[in-house]
Amino acid sequence: MTEIIEANLENGLKVLLKPVRTAPVATFWVWYRVGSRNEVPGITGISHWVEHMMFKGTPTLNKGEIMHLINRNGGVDNAFTSTDFTAYFETLPSDRVDLALRIESDRMVNALFDPEEVASERTVIISEREGAENEPRFWLGEDVQAAAFKVHPYHHDTIGWKQDLQVMTRDQLYHHYLTYYVPNNAIIVAAGDFDADEMLKKIKEKFGAIPRGAAPPAMQTVEPLQEAERRILMRRPGPTHYFHAAYHAPKATDPDFFPMFVLAGVLDGVGGMSFSGHGSPGRSARLYRALVETELATGVDFGFRETLDPGLIDVTATARPGVPLEKIERAIFAELDKIANKPITDAEFANVIKQAKVQFVYATDGVMNVGYILGQMEIVASYKNYATFLDNLQRVTKADVQRVAQKYFVETNRTVGWFIPTNGAPRKNANGAKGTKGTKNAKGAKDAKRAKKVVRR
Amino acid sequence: MTLPITPEAITRVTLDNGLTILVKDNPSNASVTMRGRIRAGGLYDAEKTLGLASLATAALIRGTRKRTFQKLNAELDRTGMSFGIGAGMETISFSGKCLVEDFDRWLDLASDVILHPTFPRIEVEKLRAEILADLKEAEDDTGHVARREFRMLLYPKGHPYHHFSDGKLETVKRLTLTQMQDFHARYFRPDLTTLVVVGDLRAPAAIAKIERALGKWKATGARPSHHIPDAPARTQIARRDSPLAGKTQVDLALGYPGIRRNNPDYYALAVGDLIFGRLGLYGRLGANVRDKLGLAYYVYSSVDANLGAGPWAVYAGVNPKNIERAIEGILAEIQRLRSEPVTQDELSEAQDFMTGSLAIGLETNDGVASTLSAIELHGLGLDYLQRYPQIIRGITAEQILAAAYKYAQVDHYALSIAGPVDGKA
Numbered sequence: 001m002t003e004i005i006e007a008n009l010e011n012g013l014k015v016l017l018k019p020v021r022t023a024p025v026a027t028f029w030v031w032y033r034v035g036s037r038n039e040v041p042g043i044t045g046i047s048h049w050v051e052h053m054m055f056k057g058t059p060t061l062n063k064g065e066i067m068h069l070i071n072r073n074g075g076v077d078n079a080f081t082s083t084d085f086t087a088y089f090e091t092l093p094s095d096r097v098d099l100a101l102r103i104e105s106d107r108m109v110n111a112l113f114d115p116e117e118v119a120s121e122r123t124v125i126i127s128e129r130e131g132a133e134n135e136p137r138f139w140l141g142e143d144v145q146a147a148a149f150k151v152h153p154y155h156h157d158t159i160g161w162k163q164d165l166q167v168m169t170r171d172q173l174y175h176h177y178l179t180y181y182v183p184n185n186a187i188i189v190a191a192g193d194f195d196a197d198e199m200l201k202k203i204k205e206k207f208g209a210i211p212r213g214a215a216p217p218a219m220q221t222v223e224p225l226q227e228a229e230r231r232i233l234m235r236r237p238g239p240t241h242y243f244h245a246a247y248h249a250p251k252a253t254d255p256d257f258f259p260m261f262v263l264a265g266v267l268d269g270v271g272g273m274s275f276s277g278h279g280s281p282g283r284s285a286r287l288y289r290a291l292v293e294t295e296l297a298t299g300v301d302f303g304f305r306e307t308l309d310p311g312l313i314d315v316t317a318t319a320r321p322g323v324p325l326e327k328i329e330r331a332i333f334a335e336l337d338k339i340a341n342k343p344i345t346d347a348e349f350a351n352v353i354k355q356a357k358v359q360f361v362y363a364t365d366g367v368m369n370v371g372y373i374l375g376q377m378e379i380v381a382s383y384k385n386y387a388t389f390l391d392n393l394q395r396v397t398k399a400d401v402q403r404v405a406q407k408y409f410v411e412t413n414r415t416v417g418w419f420i421p422t423n424g425a426p427r428k429n430a431n432g433a434k435g436t437k438g439t440k441n442a443k444g445a446k447d448a449k450r451a452k453k454v455v456r457r
Numbered sequence: 458m459t460l461p462i463t464p465e466a467i468t469r470v471t472l473d474n475g476l477t478i479l480v481k482d483n484p485s486n487a488s489v490t491m492r493g494r495i496r497a498g499g500l501y502d503a504e505k506t507l508g509l510a511s512l513a514t515a516a517l518i519r520g521t522r523k524r525t526f527q528k529l530n531a532e533l534d535r536t537g538m539s540f541g542i543g544a545g546m547e548t549i550s551f552s553g554k555c556l557v558e559d560f561d562r563w564l565d566l567a568s569d570v571i572l573h574p575t576f577p578r579i580e581v582e583k584l585r586a587e588i589l590a591d592l593k594e595a596e597d598d599t600g601h602v603a604r605r606e607f608r609m610l611l612y613p614k615g616h617p618y619h620h621f622s623d624g625k626l627e628t629v630k631r632l633t634l635t636q637m638q639d640f641h642a643r644y645f646r647p648d649l650t651t652l653v654v655v656g657d658l659r660a661p662a663a664i665a666k667i668e669r670a671l672g673k674w675k676a677t678g679a680r681p682s683h684h685i686p687d688a689p690a691r692t693q694i695a696r697r698d699s700p701l702a703g704k705t706q707v708d709l710a711l712g713y714p715g716i717r718r719n720n721p722d723y724y725a726l727a728v729g730d731l732i733f734g735r736l737g738l739y740g741r742l743g744a745n746v747r748d749k750l751g752l753a754y755y756v757y758s759s760v761d762a763n764l765g766a767g768p769w770a771v772y773a774g775v776n777p778k779n780i781e782r783a784i785e786g787i788l789a790e791i792q793r794l795r796s797e798p799v800t801q802d803e804l805s806e807a808q809d810f811m812t813g814s815l816a817i818g819l820e821t822n823d824g825v826a827s828t829l830s831a832i833e834l835h836g837l838g839l840d841y842l843q844r845y846p847q848i849i850r851g852i853t854a855e856q857i858l859a860a861a862y863k864y865a866q867v868d869h870y871a872l873s874i875a876g877p878v879d880g881k882a
Contacts, residue, residue, distance in 0.1 A: 022485035022486075023461075023485075023816065023819070023820045025816050025817055025820045068737065068806060071807075071809065072806055072809045072810070072813075073809070074809060074810060074812065074814040074815070074816070074817070075813070075814065075817070076817055092817075093813060096813075120748065120749070120751045121751075122751075123751035123776075124747060124748075124751055124753075124754055126776075127706065127753060127754035127774065127775075130705040130706040130774075131706050131754050133705040133706065134598075134705060134706050134876065237701075237702035239594045239595075239596060240590065240593065240594055269534060270537075280539070281530065281533055281534065283530035283534070284531040284533070284534040284535075285534065292587075293527075293583075295583060298587050298590040298591060298594075318590075318594070320590055321590055347535075350535075351534050354536065354537050355534065355537045357537070358488075358555075359537065361486065361487050361488050362554065365486040365488060365821045365822055365823070366821035366823075366824075367820065368820075369821075423702050423703070
């Protein structure tokens with residue numbers, strides 16, 4: 001792999017370039033340092049809604065025109081909002097990449113927020129939330145998250161509370177846009193088939209004249225130390241029992257991050273690191289063996305991801321029909337105690353290192369993956385972690401892993417959620433036919449988890 | 458652009474035992490992607506053995522001559538390799554990914570699984586219980602229930618597409634080990650199998666390795682016939698509402714039995730469908746039903762053209778109070794598509810997209826492997842991508858209109874709705 005080139009424009013815009021000349025394709029991303037962590041009560045979900053409005057027109061690009069231009073040029077585009085960022089990308093044949101620069105430089109400053117468009121998008125956004133509400137695990141996860149964070153904005157899901165979505169105004173949305181969509185709060189990442197000097201020159205032409213904005217307000221809320229275990233007991237219609245334990249976790253820049261990454265791998269296999277990637281199956285890892293092999297659960301997942309502020313480790317499981325949640329809980333806590341009480345084995349450690357190495361190779365197949373991984377790392381820590389990630393992992397000791405287990409897996413650091421179905425078996429329809437869309441395993445659950453905080457346009 | 462798939466760039470061989478191998482050498486990433494396909498699947502399940510192909514195939518990794526399930530799992534986790542196998546209605550697919558240095562090991566594992574499964578009782582029972590739990594969970598999934606009932610309306614009893622390949626609770630419960638072993642013995646044949654390998658490998662060496670691993674695999678008996686009948690044409694509206702408790706939104710499916718991939722109308726319908734419900738953010742459906750009317754978060758169409766004629770349908774997620782308006786909006790778009798030609802602007806945009814975006818789909822090993830596998834399945838030829846732009850550019854608005862008129866009706870459709878509905882419809 002070639003080096004990553006960093007440049008900083010005078011208006012505060014940071015640029016990261018990575019030429020990859022294996023296919024005639026280039027990807028262009030703009031990452032804004034704004035997400036649901038920058039939201040206060042009353043405007044929850046606003047970052048995600050602003051993302052939707054970025055496709056609704058500027059004075060020079062009418063609503064829908066971005067899409068037509070991308071189609072005409074054989075490209076793909078999309079956008080994502082998470083707790084910590086909002087990202088936009090276009091991937092195009094490399095001789096068409098100028099189009100991406102035109103679109104992104106335009107909507108960084110010129111989005112219209114037409115009141116009629118805001119109104120029609122409100123129903124779309126609410127529908128998006130309602131689609132998630134069909135999933136029993138969404139309700140449980142949302143409540144566990146809200147209980148785990150009393151004051152930090154990680155309290156609410158990226159989609160926002162429905163009551164806020166119903167009343168938020170056009171002016172609030174526009175204000176949010178003006179506050180955070182400034183070059184000094186953004187990162188450009190481009191990867192693919194281009195010459196770095198030429199690309200930088202083009203970026204300067206298109207983005208250099210955009211004036212620096214006022215520094216966006218710093219998000220200063222710190223979650224107070226949790227003093228007691230919190231419990232959610234949710235009774236709703238659903239097909240089975242679900243378990244969810246959330247622990248406050250180290251943030252991406254915390255020295256505990258890498259030991260926790262190794263620990264996560266020992267418990268559940270290393271997750272996919274790329275945009276499209278799938279992690280290791282993790283069926284020889286401890287949680288699968290303790291929960292699925294023993295026939296307590298049909299799937300189990302240890303969700304740990306890189307965040308800007310201390311986030312959550314989400315340990316979730318789907319109960320086998322007839323297995324009480326007490327048993328699931330006991331088995332999961334026993335595994336967490338075990339890793340705190342006894343060092344992991346050399347073989348387990350070696351597995352995690354190998355899986356991480358392999359995932360890194362997979363994550364560099366294709367420019368879209370490269371653009372994603374660089375931007376995401378820069379948001380939560382530094383793109384430089386890309387080069388040092390595997391070394392940092394290898395520097396972790398077995399004692400470090402045991403230490404973080406002892407530190408984080410304590411009763412006072414956890415919020416436990418139980419989902420108890422109220423309707424027993426779901427109602428049969430007229431002819432009682434059944435089927436399934438596929439056998440889920442722990443692996444599928446893991447990927448779903450990683451994507452959870454990313455809401456697709 | 459230089460296409461990664463041309464007759465010159467791909468090595469395609471058929472071994473003496475009938476196994477077809479396609480290799481694409483790509484030195485730019487140190488990984489290898491595998492995609493395999495066996496022309497067999499749930500289409501052979503009887504009404505009483507629904508889910509057999511699916512369960513038997515999923516059971517293969519649960520124990521083999523050389524590996525227990527646990528040993529296989531440990532091997533995958535130790536190497537970071539992946540291996541997955543599953544049966545659909547028409548084909549059984551297997552796939553994997555590994556570092557180039559682990560390719561031999563991957564082949565050893567794959568051939569062990571495909572050729573020498575042992576179906577250990579304890580492990581198969583664990584798997585069966587997991588599948589039954591998943592089937593039960595799926596019954597609470599609005600999207601799943603809507604699609605499942607939709608297929609039942611669209612295809613008559615006895616047609617493979619009347620059900621999903623995963624089977625039903627009551628049939629999966631009763632499948633026997635002997636049935637699974639028989640399924641494997643009968644349908645896992647090299648002469649029904651294609652293996653695509655893309656990655657940092659030289660073709661002759663890769664083929665030699667595959668031959669060592671799979672060359673001794675032998676087909677016995679006559680090749681089973683692979684036939685999926687046509688569905689009878691629709692003559693009326695069929696609607697089924699499936700109530701599910703505790704849901705906020707309904708999922709709906711509305712459409713028709715579509716066409717086979719080898720139908721001469723395929724390209725016209727595919728381009729028309731792109732304009733209708735896919736291009737950009739869900740095409741015309743997105744622009745009108747989602748954006749202008751604000752009735753759905755998602756609404757899109759899909760032509761499921763396979764070896765058999767899968768559905769051509771619209772899928773949407775809708776607030777229960779908007780169901781009837783959303784259906785009206787969808788039907789209005791269907792009526793427009795089958796009564797007026799698409800505009801030249803729409804057509805050329807769709808053509809630009811289909812031809813221009815080829816490069817992006819072929820950017821990764823996975824993308825090349827999937828494309829190659831589909832080309833082989835449908836017998837399109839290794840020059841397919843070279844011919845493709847001309848095929849797409851040759852489609853006219855009149856051909857699209859004729860295809861839409863032929864395959865979609867506004868008064869003869871199947872409609873399935875699942876979620877917070879009263880179930881009286």
